Every structure is written in C-alpha cells, then in structure tokens.
Amino acid sequence: MRIGITCYPTYGGSGAVATELGLALARRGHDVHMISYASPFRLREFAEHVYFHEVDLRAAYPLLEYFPYSLALAVKQHEVALREELAILHVHYAVPHATAAFLAKQMLADERDLKVITTLHGTDITLVGQAQSFFTVTKFSIERSDAVTAVSHYLKEETYKSFGCDECSIEVIPNFVNLEEYHPSELRPRPAFVPPQAKFLIHISNFRPVKRVPEVVRIFAAVRKAMPAVLVLVGDGPQRLEAEAEVERLGLRRDVFFLGKLDSVAGLLQGADLLLLPSTSESFGLAALEAMACGVPVLASKVGGLPEVVADGESGILIPPDRVDEMGEAAVELLRDEDRWQEMRRRAVDRAQLFSADRVVPLYEALYNRLLGT
Ligand code: GMT
Numbered sequence: 001m002r003i004g005i006t007c008y009p010t011y012g013g014s015g016a017v018a019t020e021l022g023l024a025l026a027r028r029g030h031d032v033h034m035i036s037y038a039s040p041f042r043l044r045e046f047a048e049h050v051y052f053h054e055v056d057l058r059a060a061y062p063l064l065e066y067f068p069y070s071l072a073l074a075v076k077q078h079e080v081a082l083r084e085e086l087a088i089l090h091v092h093y094a095v096p097h098a099t100a101a102f103l104a105k106q107m108l109a110d111e112r113d114l115k116v117i118t119t120l121h122g123t124d125i126t127l128v129g130q131a132q133s134f135f136t137v138t139k140f141s142i143e144r145s146d147a148v149t150a151v152s153h154y155l156k157e158e159t160y161k162s163f164g165c166d167e168c169s170i171e172v173i174p175n176f177v178n179l180e181e182y183h184p185s186e187l188r189p190r191p192a193f194v195p196p197q198a199k200f201l202i203h204i205s206n207f208r209p210v211k212r213v214p215e216v217v218r219i220f221a222a223v224r225k226a227m228p229a230v231l232v233l234v235g236d237g238p239q240r241l242e243a244e245a246e247v248e249r250l251g252l253r254r255d256v257f258f259l260g261k262l263d264s265v266a267g268l269l270q271g272a273d274l275l276l277l278p279s280t281s282e283s284f285g286l287a288a289l290e291a292m293a294c295g296v297p298v299l300a301s302k303v304g305g306l307p308e309v310v311a312d313g314e315s316g317i318l319i320p321p322d323r324v325d326e327m328g329e330a331a332v333e334l335l336r337d338e339d340r341w342q343e344m345r346r347r348a349v350d351r352a353q354l355f356s357a358d359r360v361v362p363l364y365e366a367l368y369n370r371l372l373g374t
Contacts, residue, residue, distance in 0.1 A: 001030045001368060002085055004077060006101065007092040009038040011206050011235060011261050013286040014121035017151070017175050018092035019043050024178070024361045026050045033080050037069065041263055053080050070096040070103075077104035081114050088368050090117040094124040095134050098141035115371045118145040120170070122283030122304075123210070125150075125159050139163045146371055149173045149364075152305030155283040171367065174308070175284050176360035177293045177352055182266045184295030184349055190271035191232070193257060198228040199335050202272040202296070204265055204287040205279075207237030214239065215278045215324050217246040217256065219299070222328025223335065224255055231256045232272070234265055269294035273341070274331060280321050282306050288316070293352035297344040299331050309355070315348040 003025060007018030019042040022032040026049035034040060037055045055076045060067055077089055077100060089104060091097035098118040108114045118141070123129075129138040142148055142163060148170045150156040156170045194200050201220055205211040213233065220231040233243065233256065240258070247256045262268070269275075275291035277300035282288075284305045288298045292309075298316030300306050310316040317330045334341055353359075 001025075001365075001372075002033070002087050003030055003368070004033045004035055004080055004084070004086040004089040005092070006035045006073065006077060006089070006097045007040060009036045009040040011041055013175070013284070014093040014119075014124075015040050016042050016286060017121070018090075018119075020176070020178055020357070021090075021361065021364060022050060023047055024176075024357045025365070028361065028365070031084070033084050033086065035073070035076055035080055037073075041261075044263055051084075070100045073097070074100040074103035074107070077101060078107045081108055082111070086114060087372055088115050088117060090119065090364075090368075092119045093121050094118055094138050094142055095128050096137075098145055099137055102141050102144050115146045115368075116144075117147045117149065117367065117371070118142055119173070120148065120150045120155055120159055120283075122151070122155060122281075125155060125162060126281055126283065126304075127210075130162060135163075139165065143167050147171065147367055149367070151175050151284040152308050154305040154308065158283075173363045173367070174355055174360060175286050175289060176355050176357045177286075177289050178357045179293060179352070181264070182269070182290050182293035182352070184345075185270040188271045189267060191257075191268070194230045194232075194271070195228060198230050199223065199273045200230055200232065200271055201274045201276055201331070202232045202234065202268065202291070203276045204234040204291075205237070205277075207235050207239040207243070209239060210280050210282075211237075211239065212278050212280060212321070213243040214246040215327075216276045217243055217250065217252065218324055219276055219278060219327045219331060220256065221250045221252060222325070223331050224252060226332045227335065229255065229335075231276075232268065233258045234260075234262050234268065236261050265290065266294060269296050272296045273335060274299055275316075276327075276331070277301065277306070278321060278324065278327055279303065279306075285309050289352060289355055292316070292348035293355075295345045295349050297334065297341065297348050299327055299334070311347070311351055315344060315351040
C-alpha cells in the first residue's frame with residue numbers, strides 16, 4: 001500500500017507515534033511518505049520504504065505576516081498523493097492536519113478518492129481544537145475524514161462530548177511501543193552521575209504546563225528527603241525555567257539533571273527506577289508506556305487515558321493530580337519496598353506487551369484495507 005503520513009515533526013507524542021507507525025508499516029512492506037515541515041525527530045536514519053517530503057515554507061512575503069502553513073501543507077499533500085499515487089493519507093493531530101488533508105482530498109477528487117484518516121491524539125481535542133479560532137473547522141474536518149481514530153477510549157468520549165461529531169464513528173486504536181527498542185536490560189545502564197546507591201527517577205515530556213514539571217521536582221524532593229536519589233528530566237519547553245527555579249528553591253541543584261531533548265530514551269529508561277508523570281491531563285501517556293516496556297514502574301496522575309495504560313497498583317501508581325504530597329509519599333513507599341518494586345517492574349513489562357507494535361499496527365492496516373475495500 002502507498003501511504004502518506006502527516007504529523008508534527010517536533011518532540012511530542014503524536015509525532016513519535018506517527019513516525020513509529022510509518023516505520024513499522026514500512027517494515028511490513030508498505031511505501032510510506034512522511035509529509036511535514038521538517039523531518040520528524042524519530043526518523044533518525046535511512047529506512048527502506050520511507051520517504052520524507054518537506055512542506056515548502058519559502059513562499060514567505062511581507063504581506064504574509066502569518067504564513068499560511070495549512071495551505072502549503074495541503075499543496076504538498078496533494079502533490080505527493082498525485083505523484084506517489086497514495087491510496088491513504090493518514091494525519092496525526094487534527095489541527096490543522098485534518099483540514100489540510102480535507103483540502104488535498106478535494107483537490108484530487110476529480111482523479112480519484114484519496115482516503116483520509118485522522119488520528120486524534122489529545123490536546124487537539126481537549127485544548128487547541130476547542131479554541132474559538134479553531135473549533136468549527138476542526139469539527140468540520142474531523143467529520144469529513146473517511147475514518148477517525150482516537151488513542152484511548154477517554155479521548156473518543158471527549159471528542160463526542162466536546163465536538164459532537166455525530167456523523168463519525170471513532171475507532172479506538174491505542175498507541176504502541178516498539179519492543180525491539182524499548183525492553184528491559186539486565187545491565188540496568190545508568191548515567192555516570194547517578195551514584196550506585198541512589199534511586200534514579202525520570203520525567204520525559206515537552207515541558208508544557210499540562211505536564212507540571214515543577215510538580216515533578218516537588219515529588220522528587222519528597223523522595224530525596226527520604227533516600228539518596230537523582231532526578232533526570234528529559235525534554236524542553238515552556239516550563240523549563242520554572243522547573244529550574246523550583247530546583248534552586250528546594251536546594252536540589254546537585255540531584256537534578258536537565259538533559260534537554262533526546263531522540264531516543266530507551267537506553268536511559270532501562271536504568272531508571274521510577275517515571276514521574278503528574279500531568280493535569282493526558283489522553284494516553286506514551287512516555288508511561290515506553291517506561292513500562294523498559295521495566296520502569298510509573299507514578300502518574302489518575303486522569304484521562306492514563307488508567308487505560310497503567311494498571312493502578314500493578315504496573316504503576318495512579319493518584320489524582322491535585323494530591324502532589326500523596327504522590328511523593330507513594331514514591332517513597334514504593335522505592336523503599338524492593339519486593340513490591342520488583343513485582344511492579346515485572347508487571348509493567350507484561351502490561352506493555354498488550355501495546356506492542358506487533359499487536360497494534362495490524363489494526364491500522366485493517367482499517368486501511370476496510371476503507372479501500374481490499
Ligand atoms: O500534549 C502533548 O504533550 C503532546 C501531544 C502530542 O500530540 O504530541 O501528546 C498527546 O498525544 C500523545 C500521543 O498520542 C499522548 O500520549 C499524550 O497523552 C497526548 N497529550 C495529552 O493529552 C496532554
């Protein structure tokens with residue numbers, strides 16, 4: 001099959017999932033054409049059957065004070081669909097990708113019926129898509145997609161609640177993890193700055209307010225008070241300065257390490273003892289799944305789709321987001337109890353198998369085949 005995929009190329013769950021899907025589909029023999037304004041961060045090297053097409057942003061002109069990216073994207077999607085004879089255009093994150101795809105589909109309509117699939121990821125529904133400037137066009141574009149998927153049951157229900165979308169039937173296809181890359185390692189490799197006796201806590205995100213990075217630091221402070229421990233923060237974004245200030249305020253400068261953005265986190269996760277994810281909202285929580293696959297229990301907020309990913313009390317601990325103190329106590333309790341931690345580690349690995357690429361990618365293939373009648 002010849003498949004086009006559009007996603008955000010920057011650090012974020014939707015771009016990661018879209019690119020991993022493209023790579024997995026390519027490994028299964030499909031031709032995959034990634035279309036975005038930059039090469040997605042997980043597209044690290046040459047892969048057979050994978051091609052990247054960059055959206056042309058050079059048409060800048062003083063009059064275009066705000067560059068119309070959605071139009072340039074639609075043009076590139078149409079051009080690639082035509083030249084590469086795409087059967088499917090699969091867009092990740094509704095704003096503005098579903099709208100651009102709708103335009104590309106219409107432009108191609110005289111030739112043939114390009115099937116458009118929109119995968120909803122989270123903030124496209126819960127935040128951005130609800131802004132007055134985007135709401136109606138997002139709803140319209142979702143409803144005009146040939147198929148719509150959501151990464152969790154929570155997100156599916158949120159979409160119906162917030163947008164209505166009466167005319168679409170949303171299928172839940174969960175996010176997945178590539179177990180060849182994300183798996184436990186008996187060696188438990190740890191960065192040299194983590195002392196041998198210290199617990200190694202980790203947080204991975206784009207440091208947006210929804211991720212509550214300062215709260216991550218506060219939870220860690222409770223752990224550090226109780227035992228030798230190190231916190232590693234992977235990623236970057238708007239909350240970095242606030243988080244750094246919190247580290248200073250709590251006197252944790254020697255125990256907290258900001259690593260910035262990293263393309264691959266599997267190696268780091270393999271040595272970690274606990275992933276912290278106290279988000280205010282999370283439609284799925286890809287970082288939690290990747291941690292579990294590496295044998296890292298998760299301490300996260302009981303919100304959104306996280307309970308569908310992390311089995312509370314088994315592969316991790318879920319606590320309502322406003323109870324940060326309780327999260328600190330729970331982390332200390334777990335890290336003090338080696339037997340319970342080992343059991344949770346085992347269960348985390350087992351749980352992640354349910355979301356393996358081998359199980360989930362065929363669900364997308366089946367959807368493509370259904371749409372094409374093949
Ligand atoms: O909101 C983000 O932090 C990034 C966003 C994205 O689209 O890049 O993440 C969303 O999609 C991920 C992949 O499906 C999910 O794992 C995240 O839970 C979801 N984020 C939120 O719902 C806040």
